[in-house]
Amino acid sequence: MSKKKIIIEPDNILREKSEPIEKVDDELKILMDDMLETMYAAPGIGLAAVQVGILKRLIVIDISKNDEGKDPLFLVNPEIIFRSKKTSTYEEGCLSLPGHYAEIERPAECHINYIDYNGKQKNLKADGLLATCIQHEIDHLDGVLFIDYLSKLKKDMILKKLIKHKKELKKIIL
């Protein structure tokens, strides 16, 4: 397994729509393993392939706490087939927007169809943190970031800070 570089906003690729995956083969499994390692190292609880620069509809998630042992979930071509009217609000962050958090309201429950690590068609009914995490990650596959749900003022403020942060990173490298 190898760790991949996580793309930080602003970057145009984060705004692109990811393509459906045709089949789960060994090459894709290597990518899934690499994404999981990258996510654990970050550390984060969810990562979409586009965040490591690959425009494929693939997500890895693990919302288990460290002391519970690892419980990874691989979602290939996930599709939301139900969203509850009831909503819930979590303070969300994102590995592509380091250091920034905001309260985001989303449907409290969602049902999805997806293909798993072994290429099997599955479905899942999610609520709580998992439902929010799945919706956040599926947004990535459609080029949507959590800051898109904020007011323009708040969004611009975060973007400005991220641009400044990127410039500072460059200075260190030089």
Ligand code: ZN
């Ligand atoms: Zn994210």
